[in-house]
Amino acid sequence: MSLPVVAIIGRPNVGKSTLVNRLAEVRDAIVHDEPGVTRDRTYRPAYWRDRDFLVVDTGGLVFDDDTEFLPLIREQAMLALSEASVAIFVVDGQAGLTGADEAIATWLRQQPVPVLLAVNKCESPERGAIQAAEFWSLGFGEPFPISSIHGSGTGELLDQLVEYLPPSEDVEEVEEIKVAIVGRPNVGKSSLLNAFVGEQRAIVSPISGTTRDAIDTVVERQGQRYRLIDTAGIRKKKNVEYGPEFFGINRAFKSIRRADVVLMVIDAIDGVTEQDQKLAGRILEDGRACVIVVNKWDAIEKDSYTIYEYEKHLQGRLHFTEWAETIFVSALTGLRVDKIIDLVNTAAEQHKRRVSTSVINEVLEEAVSWHTPPTTRQGRQGKIYYGTQVTSRPPTITLFVNNPDLFNDSYRRYIERQFRQHLGFKGTPIRLLWRGKKLRDLERNNPNRATKV
Structure with a gap:
């Protein structure tokens, strides 16, 4: 340090x-x-x-x-x-x-x-x-x-x-990638942190609830600085009493919000639980980039089909985070732990990525040509006029349309798949904001009025 x-x-x-x-x-x-x-x-x-x-x-x-x-x-x-x-x-x-x-x-x-x-x-x-x-x-x-x-x-x-203490010197500030390590109790979060750092940075114990606070550790790899945030294990709310565990879990949720990338650690032996699904939903809701880390892979009996069957299990239980990369590791033996950094770098880069308006509209034009927006029984059809990226972290694209109500969930997922197919965005959620013509006219007539999409 x-x-x-x-x-x-x-x-x-x-x-x-x-x-x-x-x-x-x-x-x-x-x-x-x-x-x-x-x-x-x-x-x-x-x-x-x-x-x-x-x-x-x-x-x-x-x-x-x-x-x-x-x-x-x-x-x-x-x-x-x-x-x-x-x-x-x-x-x-x-x-x-x-x-x-x-x-x-x-x-x-x-x-x-x-x-x-x-x-x-x-x-x-x-x-x-x-x-x-x-x-x-x-x-x-x-x-x-x-x-x-x-x-x-x-x-x-x-x-x-x-x-x-020595006097503070003016040093060039190095941009950090903030990485939160989250998961249920005893999935190996602290062991993963220690494997990253190469020392006993966090206490590791088979007793549930060992880590109670969010622990920041700064490491540097190949000129890039990472702030690793180990967090308390997140249990079901009904099982948590007011006290240190309650505060620790709140710190964990705050760590997700301040992270660029979240390492969601899953116990390979237990598989994806209902609590894991809720946690993945929280990551998606907060718009954080994510890498799914399946830990304790060394404890699984394997054959040539094991990894494919497990990936199918993950896709079925965590279908709403299918954009996240998955890696199978063992924090205990160090198996593939060093590969996680590469996935973190990719997810962080995609999370802050910006795409020009012209490229976005090229993708939209091709998507609409292959699959036109749905038409209602009354003959009303949705129209997409153009799209533009309005922010990053996560990448957020506004689509200007005639009426957002004319685009059902199926078509909205289709447009998102087209953006991912043509533009990537691997490892990060993307947000599509469907803005109707009436709202645009309202803004044009009264530009100082606060609007909500």
């Missing part, structure tokens, strides 16, 4: 994620009054004065317990610290100094990273200095009394923090 990293370290429930939200001036990190909400390390861009940096949130450190995810959380925190320029050790001023804080302090003193001590939950300026005084004994110099919720004291903390 080009920007310096600031690691946020501390035991569970001291307010690390709240501090991350404050420093990054966002509300992206999930905050919930429950230990273990943050598990993976998540990065957020931040700046103070003339310094740009990445603040990395980590899970709560517990050294005397090896149950469930705690060893993996420690591993993620250690990885965050290994790449950090400076660490902020967060403690709870209301709870006071604990044995867990002392254990973390002992470990931090063994690390070759400067440490700043932030005493959080000091909401009262009068009592803040008193609450912070107890933590001088940890040996990290002056403790900074702060309130992550209200922001008090964070300015003084950041003033000291930037002393450890």
Whole structure:
């Protein structure tokens, strides 16, 4: 990563994620009054004065317990610290100094990273200095009394923090391709991310719901930068209780909307479920480019017909995303994982593609000559005057016609197939807007009137 990293370290429930939200001036990190909400390390861009940096949130450190995810959380925190320029050790001023804080302090003193001590939950300026005084004994110099919720004291903390960071330099901004990795729980999303990055970037566990937040990772391949977004597994709404999983799924939906390309991961063993169909519909509704990744392909017994039968199964269950490319991989063994990037590049390119009006009308002219618009029983026939692309991401084409009601769904699908056959658009949805003559006349007579197609 080009920007310096600031690691946020501390035991569970001291307010690390709240501090991350404050420093990054966002509300992206999930905050919930429950230990273990943050598990993976998540990065957020931040700046103070003339310094740009990445603040990395980590899970709560517990050294005397090896149950469930705690060893993996420690591993993620250690990885965050290994790449950090400076660490902020967060403690709870209301709870006071604990044995867990002392254990973390002992470990931090063994690390070759400067440490700043932030005493959080000091909401009262009068009592803040008193609450912070107890933590001088940890040996990290002056403790900074702060309130992550209200922001008090964070300015003084950041003033000291930037002393450890190099000045920001004017660098040419490289365009990123944002790739969201989505799917049901336990289909292998985090394993796929780790296979891409080549390190244990996200915690992988057979326990459902391991990933709770959207995790951004920036990688570069052949001069192209990719922002990979691992997301929480999306279950049926009726099975989700209000809490960390609820927030994680909302983050996953937001990740779809901010992505250029969505990798929809399907478990090869389970096949396409009803939940997968709903998720594919969400991707289509949001207009995102998509690559369907069938994971755990190594676990399937195969013969010469297996892949063709599976493709037929996919086409039957996901017919509304037949424009998406499909690849069969194994994140565990690395089978064909490196090929996904090529499909992502193609989908991203097609997603932002623009086609000239003259080419669009050539396709329309040929399409109409082969299959004329339908005629009603009253003898009224649809007419397409011309078409033009009005936007991209996804490619959106407006067709000016005499009356949109004269074009049934079958003919509209035919026109879309003709565009795909002649122009490609593989890997991305396209939107056709059928605009009637009356609406065009209304716009012409009153150009300032807002219109809706």
